Amino acid sequence: MSSAATSNETSSADTPAQQRPPIVGPPSPQPPYPILVSGSVVKGFGRGGKQLGIPTANLAEDAVERTLRDLPVGVYLGWAQISGQRAVWPMVMSLGWNPYFQNERRSGEVHVIHTFDEDFYGRTLNVAILAYIRPERNYESLEALVEDIRCDIEVAHRSLAREAYQKVKQCDLFKTDDDATSSGSTTTG
Template sequence: MSNQHDNSPRPPVAGPDEGPRPPFPLKLDGKVIKGFGRGSSELGIPTANIPLSGLSVGGHEDVDSGVYYGWAGLSPSKATHQHPPHAQSSEYTHLSHHLQETLSGIANDHDANEKGAVYPMCMSIGWNPFYKNTVRSVEVHIMHHFETDFYGSHMNLSILGFIRPELDYVSKEKLIEDIKTDIEVSGRSLAREPYARLRRDPYLLEFEGKGELAS
């Protein structure tokens, strides 16, 4: 784990252009739970957490801490029915307008139905050294604005690439700056055709009764 923020320029995309290489894609899942509550309130970047035990799905307990990108499938809920994937909001996606349009074009309306919905995501696995957490966490930022929460919904994750290791920061502002860059890198990376087509992986919408329609 790196100990501080690096001011060198960040690469615009992560992962090879021809598509994911082993060990990716990594697949894990879990029920959306309440986290530390800092994403929305302190950072302005809401996250959906799943239990750390989700890493055991597929045998990923030893996955390196850091920031990753990929696709997230959410089981049917009030949130996914009311706001399908193509209804992007720059206030929450932190993406350029052009990139929002590109990712919106990848979305298919029929995904937001009784099967659930698929969204681009950027996620962190680790200890969040800036906050000196004592437990490891799995925090997923879904690049979409939701009007309501979806605690209790089931989330299937297909992780397609690694962006950077976990870092510590001298200030909250530097942390927010890097997270917003992570989201932009995730969006650009997923917009490439070999990664965009993996949005149609049937696994993402295979819940087998794990998620229930939120009230």
């Protein structure tokens, strides 16, 4: 992992969104990626959609601690799927303390890059983390935070467009019961 992935939080003035690289990660995901995690979606602080206009699916604390406890805080990109759905969507995930909001516990907040008609609290969210985008930062304003998140989303789109990153959407984490049935596989109960 790059040294940036282990650095402490920085100010938004240190690295403006306009000066960030347009694509992150090597041409294909390298260890420790992909990092696969599944967890229930729980109610968060209600800030993503309401305050920021960027809704997030908050992973249950046990999923964050069980699977992501050794991962440095920061913003990551990858793929996400809601249980019971076939679609796999691009995502960005904030893992950390969210210093702008002064969180008291570490959280995993996934912004699935798609517009949904309804919330999916209580459903399982499957996530394949494929690359580190940037460290967690504090911000002088809500507008600066939103600008950086929008930049993260653009970086994710460009980075995930590469063939090796696209292939991860076919991993077993994202298989549905329909996939097993259509491929001739059977399951026993």
